[in-house]
Amino acid sequence: VSEQRKRLERALQSCAERGAPADTVDLWPAVRKRVRDAPVSGERTSEASARSRTLRPSGGLPNISLALAFVVVSVLILGALVYVAAGPINGPAQHGPPPGKPHGSERGAGQTRGAPPEGRLPTLGTKVGQSRTADGERVTLDWAYADEKYVAVGLHTQRLAGAQKGVGADSGSGPSLLEPALWDDTVGDEAKLPPYVKITDASGQDFDLVGGGTGGGSANAVFDAPEGLQQGSRHRFRLEVPLSTAAGGTPGQKPAAGPFYFDFELSVRPAPTIEVNQKAEVKGITLTLERVVDSPANPQAVVCGVPVDAHRLMPWLEDQGGAHDELVSAPQKLGNGCWSLSMGHPVGEGRSSVTVARLEGVPEVPDRAEPRGRTFSVKPKTIRGSWSFEFETPGP
């Protein structure tokens, strides 16, 4: 094993060195330019001060240029004041983006760093377009989606250049270095998590964050509605969005920015449930595909009959995990040997299939920090399948 490990380490070193030779890496000019463009608040750096001196005209501005500059600055300040007085876009939710028009294109001043997440959800969802500003950051809720089982939202963040933290004046903008904090709260003590994105409604049901991702200034989040939502009804939600650095926040402490609150109302769409109730046996283990929840937000296959033993076996679908968000792809235990498995994509109409490739598990391990350089010992168990299920998905 140690020979294998050494070979793997050498191969990784070789791949890394040949793909990105160390002597060809020079990030400093680009990093210096970026941090110079956005200096830290407080004490000015010596280099930044030197640069300011370099850029300042030595002879001073001619009077006419000075007057012109004064007018331009005044107009900019006036514009910013008018914008602040008018407040962010906060009207009632609009339904459906105009065809071909990207979401979030009407956000007033500022530029976004990234595009909303890919996939069908942004187009299936309702355009919201609410923005909130605090702590030098602006968060915009671009779209939201709700069906009987899940709620999903799409956001983007912007840093407001020139804004003092806590004031929120909008005198320009740039990409945010903070991002909505997404934590899987389906297991464990939620109170031990740093501040993270949550959604609530008037019923007080405990929505869990079961999927999502961040990147490029955009983020999406998928919540499950454990008690379900009534199809066809209008439902009011409140979304809470704390921002954190990539390293995450600290439990019990204020987030790096926010939290930002959004109140909005959505029509609840159907999430077709296909009752399959089909059995398949391999190696004496009979699994049952009970149903498929074909929600565009988080399509799930509910598989039962997984043996309950000390290895805490869990089922894994074929091809699962490849390009899915890790939060979404993790099997979710429903109890009594039943698991809910993310399928990545809705099954749609017609003939469909679901295949459980294997059962895999490890025994209970101490869920605590280990001493540095030491790890626990586990003996995993794998039972290979596959258990295949084929079924018809009826049309609407």
Place this chain on the structure above:
Amino acid sequence: MEERSAIERLKRGDIGGLEVLVRRYQARAVQAAYLIVRDRSLAEDVAQNAFVRAYNGIGRFDAERPFGPWFMRVVVNDAVKTAARRERTLPLDRDNAPASWLMDPEAGPQELAEAAETSRRVWTALQKLPPAQRAVVVQRYYLGMSEAEMAQDEGTPPGTIGWRLHAARKALSRMLRPWSRAQAAPATRRLPSSESSDYAPEGGKERE
């Protein structure tokens, strides 16, 4: 010592402190990101962003802690997100073009037979892992981080990290096994059996 001094300088707003950290960690950061995102230019973006994040977040960084593991975790986390985004829009089977360095025309016969072949197989196997598993392999076997270091700050229990690493190692082992056996055949040393090569528990000690 130089690193602590650089962090202190940076905390005081001296950009020279950042330059020391960039010069010290840039190659490692770009290479680690490259192994995860599999694109040199994206890897440089990831590393560059991580340095800017470090610059902006240095006020909250505890100077008593080592900078390297914290910074590399930021790099790896960003690389995973970048890779996941990329692979959502670019399926893996569309990303089969070999990296140019795999076709190194300057490589001699011996090098082609050994190092290049090893690299090619590991590179190909790594591509088939999901980004999060790729990341734990890179953290463990390229950056040499312990599981405790990998779990720190991430809010992930060591058990989860261990499980992720186990799954990654197992998948890699499965993909590399035919080649490993062929490599081992002429040698006197025998590789462990297929079962034990998947996982080798050692009670209370660091694995392997």
